[in-house]
Amino acid sequence: MRIQEGYYVLLFHSNRKKWLVKVTPQKKMHTHLGVIDVSAVIGMKYGSIIKTSEGKNVYLIEPTVHDFIMKSERKTQIVYPKDFGYIASRTGMQNGSIVLEIGTGSAALTTFMASIVKPSGHIYTYDVNPDFMAIARRNLEKAGMLQHVTMHQQDPHLGLDIREADVAIVDLGDPWTVVTEVHVSLKGSGAFVAICPTMNQLEKTATVLKQCGYTDIDCV
Template identity: 55%
Template sequence: MLIEEGSLVLYYFNSDKKWLIRAEKEKKLHTHLGIIDVGASVGLEYGSSVYTNKDKRIFLLPPTTFDLVMKSQRTTQIVYPKDYGYIAARTGLRNGFQVLEIGTGSAALSTFLASIVMPNGHIHTFDINEDFMSIAKKNLEKSGMIPYVTQRKYEPESIGLLRDIDLVIIDLGDPWQYLEIVHPVMKSGASVVCICPTMNQLENLATSFFRGGFVDVDCVEIFIRKIEAREGKTRPSMRMIGHTTYLGFARKVLK
């Protein structure tokens, strides 16, 4: 696949030095590795490479959802990609799902969800902070997911207008306060996932699940450890992403 004017390209030197940029013919990127002639990549094939003026080889890669999320503009803590796979598997997320998200933040998770439910599904995401909503819109536009996401300012009345929701994501400090609001709009058996930074919040959430028409409760924390694989001296990385969040899962049943 050829890189066209305006295509998103991941300019990759190594795992710590990579840049996500739109290819434009007159653009140049100044880095400590030298100047990358971004314009020279237009017309080349993804997987090919260019050289900086310091003779450093930069590979041209098509960005994945992981790249889009990790390189997105953000002013809030995001749910990390290490949690995405378990969320998708645990909830059965797939094309066609109608997803309700409360707490858009920077739209990192919205981007991932949309990439799975597209083209027949949709994300209905709500937030109260207009600055966050503006940044989220820019990130969704950059990722190309904006057609599959509707942003709204949070109001309980707006939630009540939705129907047959397949999955609910709540990323707020007090998610248990919203369970009674989302329960009526969910399909029976549908999943809710809550993002909890602390165990105190997770405890309150689990208690509310058991009292509020939800079963199949699952509270987890996901860790990922990279391995430095080199001939004759492979070992775990000395650094890793530690705690990011706790995840609380449950499924709706009829009260």
């Protein structure tokens, strides 16, 4: 594939020296490796090599979802890619899945899930913080996933409009407080995932899940 104006490219020199950039005319990057003429990559193929003004090699790599997530704008702690695979396999998430997410944050997990459920599935994500939602929207748009996500800036404790969701992901400080609302939104045998950094959060959430009739509960 040839790189066109407006495409994103990962400029890779080493694991510690790589940049995710949007290709535009006359764009140049000043780095400690020398100047990189980004505009010069227009028409080149991904996988090609260009040289900086100091003669250093830079590889033109087509970005993956992982690259967009790791280079995303953020103001919050994110769920990292090492956890994504387990979440997807444990919940059965796939193309066509309907996913309810509570706690959008910077949309790192949202971006990954959208890449899994597209083109037939959809993500419905909720957050009360307008700053987080603005950042999340920019990150999703940059990764090309915004069309697969519907964003709701509202308090999930006041009720959720989604029904028959396949999976629910809750990333709140008090996930047990929305178990009842989420239960109504999930289909029978739907999966509930709570991101719980502390044992106290885990214990409270597991207790409420059992009270609501959930089974096959585990912690990783």
